[in-house]
Amino acid sequence: MTYDFDKVIDRKGTSAIKLDWLQDMWGRTDLIPLWVADMDFATAPFITQAIRQRLDNPVLGYTDKPDSYYRAISNWAKQRYGLEVKKKHINFVSGIVPGIGMALNAFTEVGDKILIQPPVYGPFTWLTKRNGRTLVTNPLKLVDGTYRMDMEHFREQVKGCKVFILCNPHNPGGIVWTEEELQQVAEICYEEGVLVFSDEIHADLTLPPRKHRPFAMISEKAKMNCVTFMSPSKAFNMPGLTASHALIFNPDLRVKFRKFMDACELDLGHVFAFLAVEAAYSHGTEWLEQCLAYIQGNIDYVDAFLKEHTPKIKAIRPQASYLVWLDCREMGLSQEALNDFFVDKAHLALNDGASFGAEGEGFMRLNVASPRSVLEQAMNQLADAYAQWQ
């Protein structure tokens, strides 16, 4: 079956954050929304079908996680990554941001130090701060147009931390970490007694020929010293269904996490959550392959367009996911002026690079998971604004 990613779907009237927050965020609504990390494509039809089928029975009572839900997660992890996951390792969490927040509370105390690698997904910072923990940073290094970890600095910064939050693959850089980087992280964190939270929400969106490497597969030490967060939410465009999971292989860590979750019954999912995860992981291979090919095409298109029309805006091509990190430093604008350029001149809503940390200044994040025609319109608006700015 061929799936249609060209179809433009009007999201108005669905309370979509990507659209409905434009006014509050930028004070205007005439912007093409290319920010929040969800896709403008229809969720895979076997997922909507599973939800529809469930609605044939109109009793929407309390719903348990069936064994088939656990099996689907295990099979997917095994087939896609060779990762052995048993039912006991799987802990339902509504979202990965809430999951990391819960894990911070389960494993650390107020004031404890938490290490992150900016520029990185903004909630890592505010989760740490809002939960009263202390933020420690190990900024990434931009080397030959891609980010690498600064391992020497990592070794220093990680000392005395309780947790390192790894973004694997990395958002906003779209980086698939090398085996060597992950090995070093695993070794150092184990030696220093620092627990690793590996956020692998973008794993299924790793673009061929790259391959995702779950942190838990790096070594036995890594496996026993991590909490891995995964979800079909990004890859199958179902984040509104709030269904994710934390994989915990170390029994002592699992007991601690469950104790925290059980104290407030935090692993209660809604009636569509488990069946949607099951549908995605049971039938998703072919749909995802086509979706990734479409995303790859969009990245190629944007990269070529920028090179030709806006040479001072450079795409850092993602190795995973649909988020393109735009290096705009050559434009020589302050961050405020850069945002004004995209919003007031190009009429585009992108994520402000500074929301990923001060290291993101001079950058913007572009979400290319939209039908090509929408991206073409956006790129033309950008080129017009750029021509006038020059």
Ligand SMILES: Cc1ncc(COP(=O)(O)O)c(C=O)c1O
């Ligand atoms: C690295 C990363 N983690 C987590 C999330 C959000 O996860 P959730 O919606 O499950 O809370 C995102 C969304 O963009 C993300 O990029």
